[in-house]
Amino acid sequence: MERKYQVTESDLFDFFNGKLSAEEGRVILEWKEVSAENRKVFDAVRKENLVLKEVVRAQLIKGDYSSIQGRMAHRRRRVVGLKYWVAAVVVVGVVASVSLWDNSPVEDTRKSIAYIGRPARTAVLELADGGHHYLSGNEIRFKEEEGVQLAISDGKVVYDKKTGQGVKEHPVYNKILVPRGAGLYRIVLNDGSVVWLNSDSRLEYPEQFVRGERRVRVSGEAFFDVVRDTTRPFVVETDRQSVSVLGTEFNVSAYPSEPVLTTLASGKVRVLPTNGAKEVLLLPGEQSVLNVEGDSLFVHPVRISDVVSWKDGIINIENMALCEILKVVSRAYDVDFDTKLLPTDDIILRGSISSDESLEVFLAVLSKVADVKFKMNADGKIEVQKVN
Incomplete structure (x- = not known):
């Protein structure tokens, strides 16, 4: 009598991570040998598991996976169940993303999406007199001591300047510039007020507040x-x-x-x-x-948390259209997208991801929950198109 096995993708991940008993492991190995299709799935999940261990640190806080229900149902017919798709969509997304970059020359890493890492944190302090200071770390603090204004970044004095006597009627403005791809910055003004500045943003502040x-x-x-x-x-x-x-x-x-x-x-x-x-x-x-x-x-x-999560290192895409999400990604990673192949009807998504992730991981998540694919073009723009 033929034995039938119901092995889910979740079971396979448990197997590769040593979470099954000896008997359960034996069932997995027997299932693998039943058909070429089973061996193909077994090898694919094994590769996905390696990606999980070595690459993926992203965690979706919440999400709407309705756009991929069709593909889930298709995989259920192949015995690989729905259970793991919801838990491991990030991993599957990264593996799928690898194939999207295959038509880019391997040696030309400057044109590879995988080459673009997590956002850097280098802001610029531009003084009214034309002086520039690059800010290390992700915070700058202003304070006054005995008539001298100090700007401190990463524990070091960036500049110091005599503030003069009394409060000026016409303030002199300095600027803090956070370019695209520079992450977020925390600024403490000399009155104690705190400002978080996002990528591709500029804050102009006076050396002294007027009366x-x-x-x-x-x-x-x-x-x-x-x-x-x-x-x-x-x-x-x-x-x-x-x-x-x-x-x-x-x-x-x-x-x-x-x-x-x-x-x-x-x-x-x-x-x-x-x-x-x-x-x-x-x-x-x-x-x-x-x-x-x-x-x-x-x-x-x-909902306030959806709007301000960026200052805590979370890129929130709660109820956002895909075109708006791509604007956020452009600013966070200093990249440009070519969206002319996307349909006019926009795609609404829900979810969040850490802003410390690499661009490859972020786009891998989007590729699965939005049913789109990405490709780096020769002009440096990332082409986006709907998966048919």
């Missing part, structure tokens, strides 16, 4: 934890709006050619567009959206 207010300028994305000072409101300027607070926590996303998003975590903020739209007062858990033209402003509720 009556604390004013900074932002391009890109920043999260603010403002020290309360009732005598000096804290004002954040972007090209299309200003945000005024006394002391609170809020996030501002103001990238060029994109809507300006202001999200309040605690306290209250007043959002004032510069192009005629009516100002709004935000409450915690609310986000204002200012359109690209700057003349339309509306407010809607959001």
